[in-house]
Amino acid sequence: MKLIPLPAFDDNYIWMLQSGTQALVVDPGDAAPVLQALASAKLTLCGILITHHHPDHTGGVDALRQATGAAVFGPARENMPEPLTRLRAGDTVQQLGLAFSVLDVPGHTAGHIAYYCNDVDAEPLLFCGDTLFSAGCGRLFEGTPAQMQHSLGQLAALPDNTRVCCTHEYTLSNLRFARMVDPNNARLQAYEVECLQLRQAGVPTLPSRIGLERQINPFLRTDVDAVIASIRHFDAEGYQQDGAFATLRRWKNQAK
Numbered sequence: 001m002k003l004i005p006l007p008a009f010d011d012n013y014i015w016m017l018q019s020g021t022q023a024l025v026v027d028p029g030d031a032a033p034v035l036q037a038l039a040s041a042k043l044t045l046c047g048i049l050i051t052h053h054h055p056d057h058t059g060g061v062d063a064l065r066q067a068t069g070a071a072v073f074g075p076a077r078e079n080m081p082e083p084l085t086r087l088r089a090g091d092t093v094q095q096l097g098l099a100f101s102v103l104d105v106p107g108h109t110a111g112h113i114a115y116y117c118n119d120v121d122a123e124p125l126l127f128c129g130d131t132l133f134s135a136g137c138g139r140l141f142e143g144t145p146a147q148m149q150h151s152l153g154q155l156a157a158l159p160d161n162t163r164v165c166c167t168h169e170y171t172l173s174n175l176r177f178a179r180m181v182d183p184n185n186a187r188l189q190a191y192e193v194e195c196l197q198l199r200q201a202g203v204p205t206l207p208s209r210i211g212l213e214r215q216i217n218p219f220l221r222t223d224v225d226a227v228i229a230s231i232r233h234f235d236a237e238g239y240q241q242d243g244a245f246a247t248l249r250r251w252k253n254q255a256k
Helices: 031-041 061-068 145-156 171-181 186-200 210-216 225-234 236-242 244-254
Strands: 002-008 012-019 022-026 044-049 071-075 085-087 092-095 098-104 113-120 123-129 163-166
Touching: 002 031, 002 163, 012 031, 012 163, 022 031, 031 044, 031 061, 044 061, 044 092, 098 145, 145 210, 145 244, 171 186, 171 225, 171 244, 186 210, 225 236, 225 244, 236 244
Parallel strands: 022 044, 044 071, 071 085, 123 163
Antiparallel strands: 002 012, 012 022, 092 098, 098 113, 113 123
């Protein structure tokens, strides 16, 4: 299996998974980079997985369906480009000889889903859309802080070696904020150096790993004393009223 991040727009990745001459893609907001990759490697597109309804994740679906005849899969409770197979938690998608379990992960949008396979070349693989980012999480456009915290908790419970394929190159900006929240975290500091070197070389920082995210992502660490102390320093009243996670997400929204 080849796992390939196809850059799109300013900072999106369309994930392509290739097996032999077949491929699937995840969240193709733009058809052009997918069609170019298919033609270059002489691949047949067999499936399209969608995590949520935002245009930068769905904009290329119709063109790809028309060009390739690929089957489309997406969330049951969101406005999607028809026709497609609608999915919810507990469903399974069979593609490329793999079984992807569907997880409901609302928060960024009301019906956001993720796709998890426990064995892709002997390692788990997660396509999580805009729910979990490296060192961050998605904005709450439609869901509540409680929903997002629960969704992130599901993902954080996956095996440490799970590859985290999120769909934006936000890592460096997320790390700058994470250092404000958790300034004495040595693993976080080292990871920022690693990511700076990758970006300077023009290499994606993704995929990340669940075990790493539990070490460095403040949104997965709102029960850690040092993170709680920073959140309370930012807004003690908000912390008392809304809790650590909601206050942290509000802080991130305001951060420059």
